[in-house]
Amino acid sequence: MSCAALTVRSITARPVVLRLKRPVVARIATITEWPLILIDILTEEGIVGRSYLEPYIVKSMRYLVPALNDLDALFRGRKVAPIELFDAARKSLHFVGYEGLSMIAASGLDMAAWDALAKAANLPLCVMLGGSIGKVKCYNSNGLWLKNPGALAEESLELRDEGGFAGLKLRLGRERAADDLAALDCVRKAVGEDMHLMVDFNQGLDLAEALQRCHMIDDHGLAWIEEPIVYDNLDGYARLAAELKTPLQIGENFYGPREMHKALQKQACDLVMPDFMRIGGVTGWMRAAAIAGAAGIPVSTHLYPEVAAHMMRVTETAHWLEWQDWADPILKTPYQLKDGFLHIPDVPGIGLEWNEKAVQARLV
Structure with a gap:
């Protein structure tokens, strides 16, 4: 090279x-x-x-x-x-x-x-880092927000079919716990038992609410429960992780690899999902992935699916890639999805090229 x-x-x-x-x-x-x-x-x-x-x-x-x-x-x-x-x-x-x-x-x-x-x-980034071009398992995170539970069944099928996904993320945290349970039931009935369902509270609960609500959904066969409480309450997360059977997911708010190390030292989670703009880009990801790998903790991604796909190909404990297409309108050639996998293009670098006409129309 x-x-x-x-x-x-x-x-x-x-x-x-x-x-x-x-x-x-x-x-x-x-x-x-x-x-x-x-x-x-x-x-x-x-x-x-x-x-x-x-x-x-x-x-x-x-x-x-x-x-x-x-x-x-x-x-x-x-x-x-x-x-x-x-x-x-x-x-x-x-x-x-x-x-x-x-x-x-x-x-x-x-x-x-x-x-x-x-x-x-x-070289493609993943190849330069010692990996190879290939596909990366992903789940669809483009929807299933805090809508009326009855509206989620149809949307869950739309999201599944956007790329043949085997995993979907559902957001919880409605005012009434019963409505969260209804939303979960609607989605599960629509997509079936084989679909991997992740739920995310987006830090919306206090610890008392989290203890109650997370226990209520602990027997629903979920892939994980994500960020029920504010991100920096690691002691609260340690208590939840010790009590729950469902894996607890945190990490999109780790500002640098040391914060991941602190969380793992406190046994505050079972899974981690660093965000590239907070963990430190590619450099921070590599350092954080090494920490998670040494601890045997599965690593998923948060946003930034293009660079995330490359890094998952060189991450020891790679788990799920979070798919969101929010940047697609300004990309010249968005990445391709097929059968629940994101396919890395065989081009040098990350594979980002701007659609300048679309960019110019959206500049502020």
Whole structure:
């Protein structure tokens, strides 16, 4: 493998806003518009590394785009060495802390840097990291929000058939526990016993509610129960994990691999699902995956299905990929789904190319 040396010429960050086909309706928020920040690292050698961030809230882009512009000024003329750039980005923001927006900005830069490096090697990212092109098992997370339970049966069949999925995620956390149970029953009857069902409370419960509600669904044959309480209450998660038979899933709010280590040390979960913009991009994922692998903990992904597919091919305890197509409208060639698997394209890098006409129509 020959990998050309690359030098950063510029870093650009462009904010776009997409309209969600199925709005996010969770106990803690309703989201109809989905923000993306498109990141391009242009190198002196002509290779462009690409990534995007999904910061949930449109107004958060007011802070993240300037942070990425500051990194542009910091890294012009430097070699594209992703691990070094990642560490330098974090250290440059040390005095405002390693979590939150600092980590998110560094993560976006990191993913684009790895994309550029893999393109320079003329290899798909997963191949450059020692894996191979292939398919990745995924579940559909595009819907089943807090709707009326009676409306979920039809939607669950639509979601199943979008890609021949064998797994679906259902959101819980309605005001009445009985309505959550009704929603679960409606979906299960519609899709059958062979469907893997994951449920997500989106941090909507306090510990007392979680103890009651999680026990109520503990015999429903679920693949996991996800984030019933606020993400940083690791002591509460440890209590839930000790009491429940159903695997407990957390991790999308781990800001860096050390936070995963803390959670596993406290036995706060049975499964982990890092988010690329919080765990530290590709660099942070590799470090976190090693921790989970050493502990024998299955690792799933959160958002970012394109880079996630590559990383699952090189993750020791790879479990499920979360499929969401929310970025597809601005991608030139979205990844292909078939029979519940996401197929990595045999192209250099991550495989992200922008549909510039669609981007221009959605810039803010």
